[in-house]
Amino acid sequence: MPTIFYHNPKCSKSRETLKLLQEKQIPFETYEYQKQGLSSEQIKNLMQRIDVPIAELVRAKDLGKHSYDLNDSQTIEKLLLENPKLLARPIVDTGSIAIQTRPPEKVLRLLK
Numbered sequence: 001m002p003t004i005f006y007h008n009p010k011c012s013k014s015r016e017t018l019k020l021l022q023e024k025q026i027p028f029e030t031y032e033y034q035k036q037g038l039s040s041e042q043i044k045n046l047m048q049r050i051d052v053p054i055a056e057l058v059r060a061k062d063l064g065k066h067s068y069d070l071n072d073s074q075t076i077e078k079l080l081l082e083n084p085k086l087l088a089r090p091i092v093d094t095g096s097i098a099i100q101t102r103p104p105e106k107v108l109r110l111l112k
Contacts, residue, residue: 001095003028003110006087014090016104021092026110028092038084043077046091049098056100059088 005021005028008014021028047054055070058079063086069075079086092099092107101107 003095004093005030006033006089006091006093007031008034008085008089011089013102013104017090017092017101017107020104020107024108024111026107033084033087033089038080038087040077040081043080044073046093046098047073047076049093049096050091050100051097052100057088059086062086 003026005018007018007030009032018030020026043057046057050057053071054073054076058068058070058076060070063079068079088100088102090101090104092101092110094110099106099109
């Protein structure tokens with residue numbers, strides 16, 4: 001599986017991560033999840049391999065006044081399927097680990 005970069009060109013942290021990937025010549029494929037959407041399989045795979053608690057996959061500040069159990073994988077899957085912009089980006093997925101690159105320098109872990 002190639003390394004996938006879940007990218008949002010409008011996000012400054014995502015652009016910084018993209019620049020680091022390119023500068024360090026880390027091979028990757030870009031996936032613009034807001035344009036292409038997210039599948040159940042993608043979300044489930046990210047939840048299994050993400051380097052942070054699964055609740056951090058969702059941009060909680062964008063949920064408004066609604067209350068959700070962000071420790072429940074089914075809730076997260078439903079939220080991200082319905083509204084991919086809620087994905088807390090950027091994320092680099094190597095197939096064995098998914099790294100949420102906030103700060104962008106976390107992507108350098110791939111070079112070790």
